[in-house]
Amino acid sequence: MDSRFLPARGPARSLTSATLFMTMGNGAFMTCSALYFTQVVGLSPARLGIGLSIAGLVGLLAGVPLGHLADRRGPRGTAAALVALNGVAAAGYLFVGSFVQFLLVACAFVVLERGGRAALQATLAAVLRGTELVRTRAYLRSVNNAGIALGALGAGFAIQLGSDTAFRVVLVLDALSFLVSALLLMTLPATAAAPAPAAGEPRLAVLRDRPFALVTLVSVVLSLYAVLLEIVLPLWIVRHTTAPPWLVTVLFLINTVCVVAFQVRVAKRVDDLPSAVTAFRRSGAVLLLCCLLFAVSSTGSPLVSGLLLVAGGAVHVYGEMVLSAAAWVVSYELAPPDKQGQYQGFFFTGYAASMMIAPVLLTSLLIEYGTPGWLILGAAFLLASLAMGPAVRWAARTRAHYFGSSSLPSTSLKGVS
Template sequence: MKFGSIERGPGRMLLLGTLANSFGNGVFLTVSVLYFTRIAGFSPTQLGLGLSIAGIAGLFAGVPFGHLADRKGARGTTVVLLMLAGLATTAYLATDSFPLFVVIATFYATFDRGAHAARQALIPAVLSGEKLVLVRARIRVFTNLGISAGAGLGGLALLWDTRASYLLMFAINALSFVVCGLLFLRLPAAPVAADRAPGEPRLAVLRDRPYALLALINMVMLLYIPILGVIMPLWISLHTDAPRSLTAVLLLLNTLSVVALQVRVTKKIDSLEPAIRSFRTAGLVLLASCLAFALSADRGGVAATAALVVAAALHVYGEMVQSAGSWVIGYELAPADKQGQYQGLFNTGIAAVQMFGPVSLTLLLVDWGTPGWLVLGGVFLAGGLLMAPAVRWAQGRRATAGETDPAPLAV
């Protein structure tokens, strides 16, 4: 993908930093499980327990670190947290006991999620007057590209299957945080929030019930995340006659679709009204995707494959329109001087779904089967329809508080 005029200046630095960091993450995700079980010697139970403890810590990191970004500056906070996450990755190289692993994993998850929250405050701060939503779309594209390329390199380490190859991959991931941080240092300094008014709570977002509802609905819609990577392989092997290799093909379809179409899909979702419509569309499309997944059960190989291809295509379209709508809603309904803590809460849904989604959806879909798909489809439809009244409530709350609506985001 070539850099167009929109990526010049802050946009370009954001994209390059994202590409570097997501490449390292792709490497890490590919090799980490086998390293910790085969090389470090932890049992699968120990690994799962340690990552769960770390995940809980990361789950609660977004709001306080986002608040820190508001108060101390989003650029500096993001860079420091990226460097600390890289340092934590380096510490994995010295992991020789389970308690030490839990400590390091907890620091890593905390700094990584904190950096993500601070970065969400940094993006609108440095893209003032630029095409914010379109840059967010391209950030998502570059994230997919980086993770895919990193996974390819990580795959080579799995083929070599030596301690040295695994440690090299960990070092590459650590370096990716450093490179991302250095690139972000070239961004303009973000403004710092003014001192709190007398009586104003330190973490105002925790008392903003309308915005919390927006974050909750967005989290519900994000239940699509574990479907392709976790549920689909199990569904194909246990409930259909489709070839198991179809999983890899559909995952590739998802990645290529996002790379090719995310920016195009995003262009018309530039303000709250289109964003609300995008959630309704996502609810309907994800419902249709669930129905197609359900129809693939107990079919012949050809029929099951056709149903799964349709399900995956609907899934990725629903994913793209939901993502674009969530960027607009999450930013426009947050106070300009509190973007860090508000984005920290809004994006906590990603960490929550990644942590609890695989287990809950396995029970719902893989164990229960077709009825589970119907329930999940109804959940998606309800979430898509409920976003409109939730946005109206949040707008009313802002009007009562005397806040002015921001100008529509240009794309």
């Protein structure tokens, strides 16, 4: 198979295959989950939303401690165990019959998902190095989008049938996808556990790392891009433009195809801290441009509005790919080699927090205030991208102070500005 879409045999191939199975199952379940919980389980939309919000809040607390567990027990085995348990939690939805049961299973599912993600990222850092690590992350993101799309397509048949059995079959396949992924993870090379913290060293050192916390905080602002396509643009197109509503599907297709086809190529250019800082700056300027294009799409004929939206969608996905590549490098390079689990857990907690606040924040800012809201968001993207340089430089300077003998693997700090 073309190497642009699948890495060579070895750890990278196994990780890619495991990700494909997980995302296909998740893509299928996410597509029909709202219908399953409201039509089959009998939850009201309001209770469903409240339960998912509570589960999301609980999940925010899981990444760091479970990532630390991966460091201490060995990331590969921990990742496989958490992914397998995530499959058990997915199967637990089959037996939900009340709101309380749904809440308990949803909390377990999200906690295991966040912990599994942190452990999986630590596994990547343990079995891969340098440019291969960054390239594999790009492969995983491409496969993630492809898997979700394939899963959603399969779920379409269940939605068309509309029966309880069809929805339950999707849940069973989702649970099995986690178990298959766990088995694939166990084919990776064994990974050693990190040594116990030295006397006086904090167990969760990331919670005392102020420079890394600042980098994560800045990334929260930049991560707001992720809900534009899924939540904001459908509402924007219907309420503020003359473009046809089906254009939302076109924008989703553009995004998915571009990530699958070009994410690996974009990531090849970002392989150390200096290039990551440059990529952050580029992504900020690009995301500002996409906000301007979306803003002016509220004017003109349906054709003009549609062309502006398509142009904005193309610019948006390029900024998304550049930003993702930069974030991967920074999150790995600034983490001590023996604490990758807790650091990746903390960094992803920032992303998860952004996803929690973004729907309310951006629908209020963009749908209620219109064009001025887009200008504010674009300026926020640009300023955050410019702030990432000083934040990364501070974090790079303080690695020895925080972590003693820990150093930045294969990265020269020269040129980080």
